[in-house]
Amino acid sequence: MKPAPFQWHAPETIEEALALKAEHGEAARFLAGGQSLVPAMNFRVAQPAVLVDLARISALDHLEFLADGTLVIGAMTRYRGIERDAAVARRQPLLAEALAEVAHPQIRTRGTLGGNLSHADPASEMPAVMLALQAHFLVRSASAVRSVAAETFFVGPLATVLGEDEMLAEIEVPPLPPGTGTAFLEVARRRGDYAMMGVAAVLRRGADGRCVAARLALCSAGPIPMLAVQAAQGLVGTGLTETDCAAAAELAVQEIDPMGSVQASPAYQRHLAAVLVRRTLAVAAERAAA
Numbered sequence: 106m107k108p109a110p111f112q113w114h115a116p117e118t119i120e121e122a123l124a125l126k127a128e129h130g131e132a133a134r135f136l137a138g139g140q141s142l143v144p145a146m147n148f149r150v151a152q153p154a155v156l157v158d159l160a161r162i163s164a165l166d167h168l169e170f171l172a173d174g175t176l177v178i179g180a181m182t183r184y185r186g187i188e189r190d191a192a193v194a195r196r197q198p199l200l201a202e203a204l205a206e207v208a209h210p211q212i213r214t215r216g217t218l219g220g221n222l223s224h225a226d227p228a229s230e231m232p233a234v235m236l237a238l239q240a241h242f243l244v245r246s247a248s249a250v251r252s253v254a255a256e257t258f259f260v261g262p263l264a265t266v267l268g269e270d271e272m273l274a275e276i277e278v279p280p281l282p283p284g285t286g287t288a289f290l291e292v293a294r295r296r297g298d299y300a301m302m303g304v305a306a307v308l309r310r311g312a313d314g315r316c317v318a319a320r321l322a323l324c325s326a327g328p329i330p331m332l333a334v335q336a337a338q339g340l341v342g343t344g345l346t347e348t349d350c351a352a353a354a355e356l357a358v359q360e361i362d363p364m365g366s367v368q369a370s371p372a373y374q375r376h377l378a379a380v381l382v383r384r385t386l387a388v389a390a391e392r393a394a395a
């Protein structure tokens with residue numbers, strides 16, 4: 106399959122890219138790793154008249170920990186660079202653990218975190234992970250900059266709050282306080298496939314070992330990445346025992362809205378969610394204790 110004809114621009118600065126987007130509006134799309142956009146163009150599901158290729162903008166390709174522990178990742182940072190970063194594995198292990206489940210190594214070599222989040226596939230791992238980690242996204246247009254909480258960024262399948270003149274420029278992940286344990290588990294038909302259900306958990310224990318904070322986010326569990334707020338709240342104050350995790354799993358299943366797919370009915374997805382939430386919480390609880 107071949108894409109419809111398009112104009113290609115390869116700006117070298119963020120400002121030039123944003124000016125091109127402002128000029129061409131809806132007719133233009135940013136090209137990041139191309140792992141979702143190019144197949145869509147080849148199938149002619151997407152037919153942008155103009156591609157603004159972000160690959161030459163070095164200011165979008167960076168990863169660093171700030172003095173306060175916040176992890177800042179440029180939108181064009183490839184999955185592979187994040188997955189292989191030793192400091193990320195140590196200080197934000199949930200990211201590294203979940204990235205290993207995203208597609209195949211070849212796709213992770215090209216695909217970018219910014220492209221993934223902007224694509225907003227509800228089956229995708231990273232959006233759920235960003236919700237669990239309470240990340241913020243730096244969104245830029247030619248005339249303004251704003252910070253958007255991951256929780257409000259996704260508005261529907263393949264839809265975000267990004268305006269037609271806006272770019273996702275940076276991802277900010279706050280540090281994990283001491284006593285925190287994280288875990289990500291998913292079930293997919295084959296390794297590298299999109300998950301039929303995926304669960305990200307962040308748990309924090311206080312000095313007495315009881316849970317003082319909990320976040321639980323799921324992918325493939327609704328039209329957007331889903332936060333299981335009641336389930337997480339129910340864990341606070343508990344000892345994170347097997348019974349506590351099982352009770353949270355029951356609550357989480359009521360909070361999700363799985364849409365089903367060719368691989369899994371909504372009923373089967375709910376079953377997977379119940380099992381996975383329990384298991385993911387158990388792993389995170391053990392890690393928080395360690």
Ligand SMILES: Cc1cc2nc3c(=O)[nH]c(=O)nc-3n(C[C@H](O)[C@H](O)[C@H](O)COP(=O)(O)OP(=O)(O)OC[C@H]3O[C@@H](n4cnc5c(N)ncnc54)[C@H](O)[C@@H]3O)c2cc1C
Nearest residue numbers: 135137138139140141142208216217220221223229273299
């Ligand atoms: C076989 C296969 C299996 C896959 N399996 C998985 C999987 O298991 N899990 C998973 O999460 N993904 C999976 N993917 C998708 C992959 O992760 C994509 O790379 C990712 O979703 C898009 O990232 P990208 O950098 O390639 O973006 P692109 O494809 O270049 O762009 C995606 C969309 O985002 C827009 N965009 C890109 N960057 C920006 C920006 N900075 N600001 C605003 N808009 C922007 C583009 O205009 C486009 O609309 C799979 C893909 C393939 C081909």
